[in-house]
Each structure stands twice: as structure tokens, then as C-alpha cells.
Amino acid sequence: MNRIAYILGATLCAAVTAHAADTIEVFGHQWTVFNKADWKVTQEDGSAVLHLVTPREPLPGPRRPIQFAVVNTPDFDKVRVTADVKPLKRSLIIVFAYRDAAHFDYAHLSTDTATKQPVHNGVFHVYGGERVRISSPEGPAAFPQSGRWYHAELHWDGKTGAVEVSVDGKNIPALHAVDLSLRSGRVGLGSFNETADFKNVSIEGTQRSQ
Numbered sequence: 221m222n223r224i225a226y227i228l229g230a231t232l233c234a235a236v237t238a239h240a241a242d243t244i245e246v247f248g249h250q251w252t253v254f255n256k257a258d259w260k261v262t263q264e265d266g267s268a269v270l271h272l273v274t275p276r277e278p279l280p281g282p283r284r285p286i287q288f289a290v291v292n293t294p295d296f297d298k299v300r301v302t303a304d305v306k307p308l309k310r311s312l313i314i315v316f317a318y319r320d321a322a323h324f325d326y327a328h329l330s331t332d333t334a335t336k337q338p339v340h341n342g343v344f345h346v347y348g349g350e351r352v353r354i355s356s357p358e359g360p361a362a363f364p365q366s367g368r369w370y371h372a373e374l375h376w377d378g379k380t381g382a383v384e385v386s387v388d389g390k391n392i393p394a395l396h397a398v399d400l401s402l403r404s405g406r407v408g409l410g411s412f413n414e415t416a417d418f419k420n421v422s423i424e425g426t427q428r429s430q
Contacts, residue, residue, distance in 0.1 A: 234409045239364065244289065245259040247268050247421040251289035251408075258288065261418030269419045270409070272312075278414050282350040285326065288410025289314050291423060295319075296402040297378040303418050306410075307331065307366045309338055311418035312427035315408030316376045316397065322348050325402060327374060327385045327395050328412065343383055343397035359393030369419075378403040378428075 242256040247266050253259055258274035276287040284315040305312055311330035323346060330340035334357035341362055343355035362385070363370060376383040382402075385395035409418050 235309075238314060243292070244270075247423075248252065250292040250410075250421070253289045253293055254286055258287065264419065267419050269417055270421070272410055272415050273351055275411065275414050279325070282322075282346075282348075284322075284346045284349075284422065285313060285315075285410065285412045286321070287325075287413070288313060288408040289313065289383060290406055290408040291355045293406055293423070294375075294405055295404040295428040296425040297428045299376050299407060299423065300376040301372075301407050301421070301423055303404040303421040304369050305326035305329070305372050306369050307363055307411075307414070308416055309366055309414040311363075311414055312373050312411045312418075313408075313409075314372065314385070315410070316374060317405035318408055319402060319405045321331055322346065323402060324405060324408075325354075325383070325397075325399055326351075326408075327383065329372060329387065329395070330394075331358070331361050331363045331366055332388050333357075333361045342394050343385075343399075345397075345399055345401070354395055354399055355397040362387050362392050362395065369417075374407075378405075 236237050244251050246260055246261050260271040260273050262269050313328050317324040325345050327343050332340040334341045340353050342353050344351040345354045373386045381400040383400040403409045
């Protein structure tokens with residue numbers, strides 16, 4: 221039994237390692253993705269659009285997202301991410317403070333309210349285990365409906381640990397949190413287990429102090 225578990229774990233690790241080398245180029249940056257075939261880049265009215273076309277469930281073990289593109293930049297200790305985003309089903313995520321596949325935070329933007337679905341529409345923390353909600357469940361959903369474009373902004377300061385997310389200029393109470401355990405990292409775009417589109421993505425911030 222232990223040998224079977226060991227072999228299964230080794231196979232999963234090998235698969236993750238193999239896919240981790242996949243990259244895509246868009247928005248003036250290179251991004252690392254789990255599987256390049258899950259993504260597509262097109263042009264829309266002269267702007268690049270990044271499509272997440274294949275949803276993926278988390279790997280066996282702690283339940284945390286894997287289906288997101290991580291920008292290949294130095295770690296930020298303060299960052300502002302702006303993007304036009306389109307949830308094709310219920311939700312999408314913006315990752316921040318990404319250190320590695322088991323240590324990062326993310327904002328989950330959803331058509332659900334958190335009072336309806338506690339693992340949606342909030343800020344979540346991953347630190348070696350399963351994702352944990354670290355924001356209030358109160359307030360409206362980030363998206364009134366799916367299938368249309370919204371303008372999202374994420375502001376994160378690693379020194380204070382504070383993150384705020386707004387959608388179409390309105391702050392979302394459920395997307396405000398403080399995490400002091402991850403003081404720097406990279407950012408990413410994707411979804412927990414659905415599909416989404418992204419365009420006009422901008423990443424501005426200060427690099428981690430050495």
C-alpha cells in the first residue's frame with residue numbers, strides 16, 4: 221500500500237515538473253503555465269487576449285488551485301495588477317505573493333456571494349496545505365453575471381500584508397484581507413477549476429528588497 225502511494229506521488233510530481241517548464245508570451249511578459257495547450261492567445265480589436273480554454277481540478281492532496289499562469293518577473297513586495305477579465309462560467313482568480321506551488325495567496329472573483337458559497341468570492345491563503353479563506357464573507361459578488369468583460373484591479377502591499385480588489389471601480393468587501401506570512405512574490409492569472417479570458421493586463425510594483 222505504501223509503495224503504491226509512493227509511486228503515485230512520484231508520478232504526480234514528475235507530471236508537475238514536466239509541465240512547469242511550459243511558458244507563454246503575452247502582455248509583454250513570459251508566463252509559466254501548468255500546460256501550454258490549456259491556453260490560447262488571440263487578438264481582439266488590436267489587443268492581445270489570453271484565453272484559459274481548459275479547466276483543471278486541483279491535484280490529489282490539499283485542495284488548492286493549479287490552473288493559473290505565473291508571470292516570470294522578480295518577486296514583488298508591492299504590486300498593482302490591472303486587467304480586463306471575463307469569467308466564462310462563475311469565477312476566475314488573480315494570484316499574488318506567489319513563492320511556489322504550495323505558498324501563495326489568491327483573490328477568487330465570482331458570480332457567487334461568499335455567504336452562498338464560502339470558497340468563492342474571497343481572498344485565500346495557501347501555505348503548504350489546503351487553501352484557507354482569510355477575508356470576510358460579507359458583501360456582494362464580484363461579478364453580477366458571467367460572459368462579459370469587467371475591469372479588475374488588485375493592490376497588494378507585502379509590508380503591511382494588505383490586499384484590496386476592485387471591480388469596475390467598486391471595492392468588493394469580501395476581497396479585502398491581510399496576510400503577514402508571505403511578504404513578497406509574483407502574480408498570476410487563471411481559475412480554480414473553470415475557464416476565463418484576460419486582456420489589457422498591466423503589472424506595476426516594486427521588487428523585493430534584497
